[in-house]
Each structure stands twice: as structure tokens, then as C-alpha cells.
Amino acid sequence: MRTIKTALLSYGMSGKVFHAPFLELHPGFKLLGAWERSKKLIQADYPEVISYPTLEDVLASDAELIVVNTPIDSHFEYAKKVLQAGKHAIVEKAFTTTVAEAEELKALAIEKGLKLSVFQNRRWDSDFKTVKKIRDDGVLGELVDAEFHFDRYTPTLSQKAHKESVNDGSGILKDLGPHLIDQALFLFGFPQAVHADIRITREQSLIDDSLDICLFYHDFRVRLKAGFFNREMIPSYVLQGRKGSFFKARGDLQEDELKISKKPNLTTWGTEDANLKGILHTEIDGEIIRKNIPTLQGNYYDYFDGMYQSIITNSIEPVTAQEGINVMKIIEAAIKSNTEKRRIEF
Known part of the structure; x- marks a missing residue:
């Protein structure tokens, strides 16, 4: 090799x-x-x-x-x-x-x-891989709405100076925003329009720390949200279709385990706690079902x-430069939308 x-x-x-x-x-x-x-x-x-x-x-x-x-x-x-x-x-x-x-x-x-x-x-997070499978399986019928969250409760400023200083790369839109935007584009393709509300919510913050972006598609909407005042977490992934719903908490363990120096492997790595299974409530073959869905294994190795x-x-490439460009197009449109207080059409 x-x-x-x-x-x-x-x-x-x-x-x-x-x-x-x-x-x-x-x-x-x-x-x-x-x-x-x-x-x-x-x-x-x-x-x-x-x-x-x-x-x-x-x-x-x-x-x-x-x-x-x-x-x-x-x-x-x-x-x-x-x-x-x-x-x-x-x-x-x-x-x-x-x-x-x-x-x-x-x-x-x-x-x-x-x-x-x-x-x-984050395409290889356990939670997102499970969401993608639910979408791909078509068990919700035609999608009407989707909502992705990257929420935290960290009201104090980061100790990393470059994260809190005003520069072209700082702020939640370019920090957590790319994760959410890339996942949305990966699942649903490029939207027809964008509307964004980007705010500063923490005391003494100089940079944006709250975002709410709506992506407009022909027949459905995707909302992307991130912020630092979410002590009680709601589902990080919500898919609403004409037949049913799927809710999934953010549960991928990889970052937390890597931070405490656990070494990844090819067998058990990226396995979520069973308590974090998603909830599927839908109709399949004329039968209404509501059940927990096991989470797929995640692994950044892939x-x-x-x-x-x-x-x-x-x-x-596993993520192409063009896909990176498309994320930047959404970011630039979100900035313009927030500044001009209007929907930006592509």
C-alpha cells in the first residue's frame, strides 16, 4: 500500500x-x-x-x-x-x-x-448519517420542512482570541454555520433563495454568535439555527414529511472522545449511546408507526x-472544492440578507 x-x-x-x-x-x-x-x-x-x-x-x-x-x-x-x-x-x-x-x-x-x-x-457524524438514511429511505414521504440545529450553552466568551476578535473569519456564521450549511446542501442540493437573521447575543461579544438561516427550495424549506443560549436542548435534526416526522438529538461522540485522547478504531468507534436513538413517527404500508431508530455508526476515518x-x-475528493464554494455562496448570501433585511434569490 x-x-x-x-x-x-x-x-x-x-x-x-x-x-x-x-x-x-x-x-x-x-x-x-x-x-x-x-x-x-x-x-x-x-x-x-x-x-x-x-x-x-x-x-x-x-x-x-x-x-x-x-x-x-x-x-x-x-x-x-x-x-x-x-x-x-x-x-x-x-x-x-x-x-x-x-x-x-x-x-x-x-x-x-x-x-x-x-x-x-460532520457528514460522517453518527447522528447526521442516520438522518440521511431516513431521508434516503423515503419513509417520511415528500419532505415539507427540515430544521438543523447546532446549539450550545456557552454564554461566556471563548479564551481563544482569534475566535472572539473581529476579522474576516470570525463569528458563528463561519464557525458552526459551515457544518449546518454543508449538511443541508449535501442532503437537499443548492436552494433557490436564502433569508438570514444573524445577531450578537452574548454580553461584550464583538462577533455574531446567533444565526437563523432559511433555505428556500421549490417545494420545501430548510431552517438552520445555531446559538450559545440553549441550556435545554431540543432535537438537532427535525424532518417533517407528508407521511411523518423524524426527530434526532445531536449525539455523535467522536469529538468528545478525541478531546480526552481516546484513539479511533475501525470497529466500535463512533457508536452513540442507545438512549439517543431518533424517533420515527410515520405511516408505512398503511400502518401508523412510532418507534425508536438505532443510530448508525459514525467515523471520520471515512x-x-x-x-x-x-x-x-x-x-x-470526499468533499470537493466546488462543494466548499457552494457553502461560501450561502454564507455570502446570508450576510447580504442580514444586512439588507430581505430574501436573497439565486
């Missing part, structure tokens, strides 16, 4: 939690190291790798694939340098800060014959395996 030498552009929470464990698990990748500006942490977890002192050192290495997992407002600059250096790239969400930047990166990757993918890992296959076999 050919191995793809891979490097990270940071080893903070993202590198330590979402990338390095799966690059280590997958036999097709070899983690070379990470660019570490001040804190030198990666060698404590992976003694054999390199702590690169500069970006130039990473670009000059023999890495074939580089993960751009730095703050959002740096994604375009760093991803462009990665591609110009002839390396494949995985870029964290939000892909960039503007549609124009995202389109430029896509064009550069095509010109160079390189793979470029956006790390939309994203990395998709990226491996994409590079080795020249197949499509």
Missing part, C-alpha cells in the same frame, strides 16, 4: 483532535509533522515526527498532502501557497472568507492537477480514506 506523506499547518485542537489520530490510524498516510509557531507539542504525542519552525520548512518537505487547519482568515493565503508548492490540500472549514477566494483555489488546484478538499467532517483514494486513484 502506497503511503502519502502528510503534514499539518498547526497542532492545536484541530490538529491534535481531528486530524492526527486518523492520519495515524489509516495505513495509507504517514504523518511527517506540523508547523508549530510557539508551543512545541506534537512530538509529545508522536515522538517520531517533525516540529517544523516555519511554513517554508513544511512546503520544502517531501509532504505530498498538507492540511490547512489554521484560523479561517488565513486559509486562502496558506492553501494557495500549498497548491503553488505542488502539494495536495485539505482545508478546514470555513473553506475561505469569500466566494472569490474559494473559486481561485479551485482554479489553481485544477491548473496544477492537485487534489483540494474541504474538511466537512473522510480520510476518501481523500486517500482520491489521491491514489485520481477519483473525486
Whole structure:
């Protein structure tokens, strides 16, 4: 099996939690190291790798694939340098800060014959995979409404300065928004119009921390909501069809387990607590049923395996640059809608 030498552009929470464990698990990748500006942490977890002192050192290495997992407002600059250096790239969400930047990166990757993918890992969450199966199975009939939430109760400001300072990549719309938007577009395609209400709700916050986006399709609506004042959680996924309903709580365990240094595997990883089963209430073959639906297993490994296959076999990326562009189009439309207080048509 050919191995793809891979490097990270940071080893903070993202590198330590979402990338390095799966690059280590997958036999097709070899983690070379990470660019570490001040804190030198990666060698404590992976003694054999390199702590690169500069970006130039990473670009000059023999890495074939580089993960751009730095703050959002740096994604375009760093991803462009990665591609110009002839390396494949995985870029964290939000892909960039503007549609124009995202389109430029896509064009550069095509010109160079390189793979470029956006790390939309929440497609491989256990809860979302279950929602997708319910939709695909058609047990709700024609969909009328859908509602996705990414709710938390964290009324205080983050200790991470880049998350709370005003810059082109800060705010909930570009932090949690890409997860919700990507999931909606993945399930339902690109909408006809967008309306958004984006607010600041926390005391002393300088950035948007509450969003309510409505995506308009020809025959149904999708509402995406996220905020920090949700002490009592409601279902994170709600599908309403002409035959029935499906409710599912956000229950994927992967992030929480990765944060406490649990190592992923290919058998039991991403298995939700049985108490978090979804509720299906619908009509099947003339019979009204209401029952709990077991949750599918989630695993971010599948994203990395998709990226491996994409590079080795020249197949499509697990999340394409165009899909990243489409998310940015919704984000830009949401900003315009909120500013102009109107629905934005595509």
C-alpha cells in the first residue's frame, strides 16, 4: 500500500483532535509533522515526527498532502501557497472568507492537477448519517420542512482570541454555520433563495454568535439555527414529511472522545449511546408507526480514506472544492440578507 506523506499547518485542537489520530490510524498516510509557531507539542504525542519552525520548512518537505487547519482568515493565503508548492490540500472549514477566494483555489488546484478538499467532517457524524438514511429511505414521504440545529450553552466568551476578535473569519456564521450549511446542501442540493437573521447575543461579544438561516427550495424549506443560549436542548435534526416526522438529538461522540485522547478504531468507534436513538413517527404500508431508530455508526476515518483514494486513484475528493464554494455562496448570501433585511434569490 502506497503511503502519502502528510503534514499539518498547526497542532492545536484541530490538529491534535481531528486530524492526527486518523492520519495515524489509516495505513495509507504517514504523518511527517506540523508547523508549530510557539508551543512545541506534537512530538509529545508522536515522538517520531517533525516540529517544523516555519511554513517554508513544511512546503520544502517531501509532504505530498498538507492540511490547512489554521484560523479561517488565513486559509486562502496558506492553501494557495500549498497548491503553488505542488502539494495536495485539505482545508478546514470555513473553506475561505469569500466566494472569490474559494473559486481561485479551485482554479489553481485544477491548473496544477492537485487534489483540494474541504474538511466537512460532520457528514460522517453518527447522528447526521442516520438522518440521511431516513431521508434516503423515503419513509417520511415528500419532505415539507427540515430544521438543523447546532446549539450550545456557552454564554461566556471563548479564551481563544482569534475566535472572539473581529476579522474576516470570525463569528458563528463561519464557525458552526459551515457544518449546518454543508449538511443541508449535501442532503437537499443548492436552494433557490436564502433569508438570514444573524445577531450578537452574548454580553461584550464583538462577533455574531446567533444565526437563523432559511433555505428556500421549490417545494420545501430548510431552517438552520445555531446559538450559545440553549441550556435545554431540543432535537438537532427535525424532518417533517407528508407521511411523518423524524426527530434526532445531536449525539455523535467522536469529538468528545478525541478531546480526552481516546484513539479511533475501525470497529466500535463512533457508536452513540442507545438512549439517543431518533424517533420515527410515520405511516408505512398503511400502518401508523412510532418507534425508536438505532443510530448508525459514525467515523471520520471515512473522510480520510476518501481523500486517500482520491489521491491514489485520481477519483473525486470526499468533499470537493466546488462543494466548499457552494457553502461560501450561502454564507455570502446570508450576510447580504442580514444586512439588507430581505430574501436573497439565486
